[in-house]
Amino acid sequence: MTDTPMNHHEQIDHVVETGVALPFWTVFKREFSAYFRSPVAYGIAFAVLLFLGVLFNGYITYANQSQQTPADSTYAPGLLVFLLFLIAPLLTMRLIAEESREGTLEVLMTLPMHEGQFILGKFLAAWGYFTVLLLLTVVYHLILLTIGVPDLGAAFGSYLGAWLYGGAVIAITMIWSAVTEDQIVAAFLGAATILVLYLAEIAASWVASQGAVGGIADFIRELGLQAHFGVTLSRGILRLEDVLYFVFMIVAALFITTRIVEIRRWRA
Amino acid sequence: MAKQIPDPIKTQAEGQEPIIPPGLLLGLAAVAFLVAIFVVLTQPEPGVVGLGAFAFGVLAVVLWAILAPEQARGALTGRTLRFGGASVFVTVLLIAALVGAYIVARNASVRLDLTESSDFSLTAESRQAIAALGADPSLPAVEITAFYSVAQAGRRDQDEPLLQDYQETSGGKISYEFVDPDLQPGLVQRYSVTANGQLVVAAIDAATGEPDLENAVNISFLNQEELTNAVLKVSAQGEFRATFITVAGSAIAEMSQLKTSLAEQYDWDVQDVSLLALTSPESEIALNDPNVDGEVMILPGGSQPLSDQELEVIRGYLNGGGNLVIFAGTNLNEDKVSLATAENLNAYLAENFGISFNNDVILDLTQAAQDALAPIATDFNASSYITTNGIAAGQSLAVFELAPSIAVAETAPANVTVTELVKTGSSSYAKTDLDLILSGSGARAETDAAGPFVVMASAENSQTGARVILVSSTAIPSDNYVLFGNLANQYLAFNSLVWSTDFLDYFQGITILQQQRPQDQPIFASEGQMAQARTIVLGLPFVVLMIGVYVWWSGRERAR
Amino acid sequence: MIEVQNLVKKYGEVTAVKGITFSAEPGQVTGFLGPNGAGKTTTMRILTGFMPPTAGTARVAGYDVFDKSLEVRRRVGYLAESVPLYRDMTARDYLMYIGEIRGIKRPRPRADEVLERVGLASRAGSRIRTLSKGMRQRVGLAQALIHNPPVLILDEPTIGLDPLQVLELRQLVSDLGRDHTVLFSTHILSEAEQVCDKVVIINRGEIIAAGNPNDLRASLERGARVLVRADAPAGALRELVAGVKGVQSAEIGMNGVVATPASADRDPRSEIVQAVVQKNWKLTEIRPLAINLEDIFLEVTRRQAQDADAPQSAEAEAGS
Structure with a gap:
């Protein structure tokens, strides 16, 4: 505060023009660009693409030698979807936990913006980052196009599915970021939740093998993520309920996150 | 100086304290709704528990509204909406609404097959056949029962769109149902399912409404080609008839095996009738019946020559495109002649079909x-269906007991194609002096004709469509020699009937063959392509990493 | 502009604010005084719509902070106590971010304008993490000013600043007070005295005094002890002062003679001056001993404690 003294002019106090605010869009822009300014996001992209690349390379090498493996356009999206249990918590752990710990949440929550807008902006940013990552994996499909005949419809289905799947997973892991200020705890709980939802299909078979009654096994299975992607969307079957499952997961998770942020701040 | 407020900690809700805490009621309502959702999700029908829980939940909410009107108004106007307990309640309500919408959407079964190759829809060939099935009112409805356990729920989801397509394309004539074999062991037994994941395709009997499980087809793994063929097969109502002619000394007993398999496995009409009964006006069986998909008349031996009247029946039948299979019975009897070797029949056969029985007996030492x-x-003839289906070339053998030889005309009558089907070995010989054989001296004589002899032959008149098969022995349809390995006898008999009626073609005609999809083409990459792919795939992450390092570095610079 | 009525905030079993009532007018700086943990921040958070009150009402610019939270937020600029900022953003980007969320049409020129106002124009492009504590405080203030709100709520804005920065900031707040409603919290009482047109003193969630600082001083100066210094022997001066009408007693203190008035509502200063002048002594100093808000605060708290010893003391203790 030594260089410039504060100005005491009054010219600042004119009426400031305001228009229709789209706070979620502003929050989205900031958070989205923050991902591309953060080395962490590049680190995640590097690790994911390297992992996918090595496996994909192995897959096409094997397929080329065996001479009887048709091109499978769901290979990369399927793998990416599996990795989401690691990616999503890393993307979302800081989103709310950091704001909460740094106190910036207090400023944001005194702005004329509903919590939902703030949560939505944050979510869209993380989903946007995932979308970019997913688009990068289209390169695997392009390679398959040059060396085989992948089914374009099935590819579209599996990329669409992976995109929705990612949205749902990101929304769910965001809940934990709102619950705890500790990013590590948020990431750990997020990963555990997603892994459980990923493995629900296996749990369902186990429950069924234990002689459970009625549709409990089916219920568990349909609660899980894979039942709506692995056998249907990723193979090119577009079912209304699968799309709704992911959309509803996003809606419910964002709603819960908003509620938690609200309650936490009111009991601060 | 401000005066302090004496008792500031009095909120509106606590103004009048009801007997039951309203919060508890909300909690109960939430629990009740959760129970109701759970029941709806897990049980086929809501039942008493589900409806009861729902009613209880509604009741609790109403009671809460009465007991705590302030809170209820607040909940509606948004003041308490966001507070703790109410917040949980609102969240539960939202989730319940979403689950409800999901269930509605699931039951609506909106599906779209995105694949280019229409993996989960009917192919053009199947679609045509199934649509034709749906449009033909004479064909029965077909049900497909898939026995998928919970572990196969994924396959269920995957197969459902295709089954749905069957249902829609057939106009509802084909129905499908998923059955959990673990939950319905009774059905598993009834449908003779041996493993999870099997599908049973059965026609539904129009009269009883019950599936015709006897003729059901079991498919162990859903495959469109197989399923379409199974559907066509069970719905096909081919009517085939085999008429066994009873005459004096006929070997009807030898035919029992053949009759059983025709009637039970292939659903043929099998009858024993005398030739003259066929001609009487009261006869239930009309020869050359146009409503029948295939018919064949069988002469299972016989010791007496046919009367002229009887031969007239056969002549009329064959002229009308009938099919005749004659198993020659033995001629080693008192008058040394049998139905098959009698003059009148053979003269007719030789003249019209170029084949006839000789009145001799083949021996082979x-x-x-x-x-x-x-x-x-x-x-065995290597090109005829009769001598190849089920018969391994070079390994199979047939025993022709007490067989007369078959004479094949050098030039067949007009429009007739003659095929020699089976011949005896070169060590065989034929004796025409039946007395000698009857007296027990069957040794080979100079005068005996030398083998090989034709013992089975077919003739087809392409103009009338009549088919005649001569078989030298009634031992052919019997199981007399089953102790021999690779015995072809029964195959020869059965194949004769199938060929004569075109029974096989009937099925081949409704079989759909699927075409190979371009997507099935395997991956093939040249060395160069592989190297290129490898570079892109493994280079991409490092490009991203480098961008990251650059961004991080330039960010650091700016911070200073 | 700010009207608070019986405001209560409970955190579980703990009651942080126990039904306070006060108001703040436009064109004034209202000081919100109290020691740490008095309930200042809680009250301010309620006023900014950050948290809801447990009971009572608070209206800002005519809108209820609960029912019309967004309307309130639109009209309030808030500087939180810890000055939370995004450390990885530049000052300008941060202000544009806040401005955009607030729906300002042209956030960039406005951000530059506000930075100019708080004297940070030269560091507009610097990342916030590279700024000094004082500069961050100014960024926070700029954030509160970005939409030119009619109401400014500043939670301990001078905490942690060096003396020069404190002076500048106080000047800025005084300026802003001319055409804004400013609610300004501090636990440094001299600061409130210097800047505020009105003070509200809060302790343990209760308002213990409120009013114009001068009125407060006047009311407390009456009955306060008086320090007298003159060019005279200390003993003689003590005797003289002790004999003045309205003075109960006088002792020799460190800097001079301290006189205790006969009753709490008497100010014996004019009589003392008269007596000294009559003796032809040169009067060098005469002032009440309790003249700053620290003393007022201590005094009021002391009196409150005395009241608490009275019959209802048990009840009062239980409430805290």
């Missing part, structure tokens, strides 16, 4: 079953 009178034939 070296290649015979029990004695020389049961010669073994191993020379």
Whole structure:
């Protein structure tokens, strides 16, 4: 505060023009660009693409030698979807936990913006980052196009599915970021939740093998993520309920996150 | 100086304290709704528990509204909406609404097959056949029952769109149902399912509404080609008829095996009738019936020659495109003549079909079953269906017991194609002096004709469509020699009937063959392509990493 | 502009604010005084719509902070106590971010304008993490000013600043007070005295005094002890002062003679001056001993404690 003294002019106090605010869009822009300014996001992209690349390379090498493996356009999206249990918590752990710990949440929550807008902006940013990552994996499909005949419809289905799947997973892991200020705890709980939802299909078979009654096994299975992607969307079957499952997961998770942020701040 | 407020900690809700805490009621309502959702999700029908829980939940909410009107108004106007307990309640309500919408959407079964190759829809061939099935009111409805356990729920989801397409394309004539074999062991037994994941395709009997499980087709793994064929097969109502003619001394008993398999496995109409009964006006069986998909008349031997009247029946039948299979019975009887070797029949056959029985008996001293009178034939026509279906070339044998030889005309009558089907070995010989054989001296004589002899032959008149098959022995349809390995006898008999009625073609005609999809083409990459792919795939992450390092570095610079 | 009525905030079993009532007018700086943990921040958070009150009402610019939270937020600029900022953003980007969320049409020129106002124009492009504590405080203030709100709520804005920065900031707040409603919290009482047109003193969630600082001083100066210094022997001066009408007693203190008035509502200063002048002594100093808000605060708290010893003391203790 030594260089410039504060100005005491009054010219600042004119009426400031305001228009229709789209706070979620502003929050989205900031958070989205923050991902591309953060080395962490590049680190995640590097690790994911390297992992996918090595496996994909192995897959096409094997397929080329065996001479009887048709091109499978769901290979990369399927793998990416599996990795989401690691990616999503890393993307979302800081989103709310950091704001909460740094106190910036207090400023944001005194702005004329509903919590939902703030949560939505944050979510869209993380989903946007995932979308970019997913688009990068289209390169695997392009390679398959040059060396085989992948089914374009099935590819579209599996990329669409992976995109929705990612949205749902990101929304769910965001809940934990709102619950705890500790990013590590948020990431750990997020990963555990997603892994459980990923493995629900296996749990369902186990429950069924234990002689459970009625549709409990089916219920568990349909609660899980894979039942709506692995056998249907990723193979090119577009079912209304699968799309709704992911959309509803996003809606419910964002709603819960908003509620938690609200309650936490009111009991601060 | 401000005066302090004496008792500031009095909120509106606590103004009048009801007997039951309203918060508890909300909690109960939430629990009740959760129970209701759970029941709806897990049980086929809501039942008493589900409806009861729902009613209880509604009641609790109403009671809460009455007991705590302030809170209820607040909940509606948004003041308490966001507070703790109410917040949980609102969240539960939202989730319940979403679950409800999901269930509605799931039951609506909105599906779209995105694949280019329409993996989960009917192919053009299947679609045409299934649509035709749906449009034909004479064909029965078909049900497909898939026995998928919970572990196969994924396959269920995957197969459902295709089954749905069957249902829609057939206009509802084909229905499908998923059955959890673990939950319905009774059905598993009834449908003779041996493993999870099997599908049973059965026609539904129009009269009883019950599936015709006897003729059901079991598919162990859903495959469109197989399923379409199974559907066509069970719905196909081919009517086939085999008429066995009873005459004096006929070998009807030898035919029982053949009759059983025709009637039970292939659903044929099988009847024993005398030739003259066929001609009477009261006869239930009309020969050359146009409503029948295939019919064949079988003469299972016989010791007496046919009367002229009887022969007239046969002549009329064959002229009308009938099919006739004659198994020759033995002529080693008192008058040394049988139905098959009688003059009148053979003259007719030779003249019209170019084949006839000789009145002799084939013997073989070296290649015979029990004695020389049961010669073994191993020379099968390699191109006829009759001598190839189920019969391994070079390995199978047939025993022709007490068989007369068959004479094949050098030039067949007009429009007739003659095929020699089975011949005896070169060590066989035929005796025309039946007395000698009857007296027990069957040794080979100079005058005996030398083998090989034709013992089975077919003739087809392309103009009338009539088919005649002569078989030299009634032992052919019997199981007399089953102790021999690779015995072709029964196959020869059965194949004769199938060929004569075109029974096989009937099924081949409704079989759909799927075409190969371009997507099935395997991956093939040249060395160069592989290297290129490898570079892109493994280079991409490092490009991203480098961008990251650059961004991080330039960010650091700016911070200073 | 700010009207608070019986405001209560409970955190579980703990009651942080126990039904306070006060108001703040436009064109004034209202000081919100109290020691740490008095309930200042809680009250301010309620006023900014950050948290809801447990009971009572608070209206800002005519809108209820609960029912019309967004309307309130639109009209309030808030500087939180810890000055939370995004450390990885530049000052300008941060202000544009806040401005955009607030729906300002042209956030960039406005951000530059506000930075100019708080004297940070030269560091507009610097990342916030590279700025000094004082500069961050100014960024926070700029954030509160970005939409030119009619109401400014500043939670301990001078905490942690060096003396020069404190002076500048106080000047800025005084300026802003001319055409804004400013609610300004501090636990440094001299600061409130210097800047505020009105003070509200809060302790343990209760308002213990409120009013114009001068009125407060006047009311407390009456009955306060008086320090007298003159060019005279200390003993003689003590005797003289002790004999003045309205003075109960006088002792020799460190800097001079301290006189205790006869009753709490008497100010014996004019009589003392008269007596000294009559003796032809040169009067060098005469002032009440309790003249700053620290003393007022201590005094009021002391009196409150005395009241608490009275019959209802048990009840009062239980409430805290």
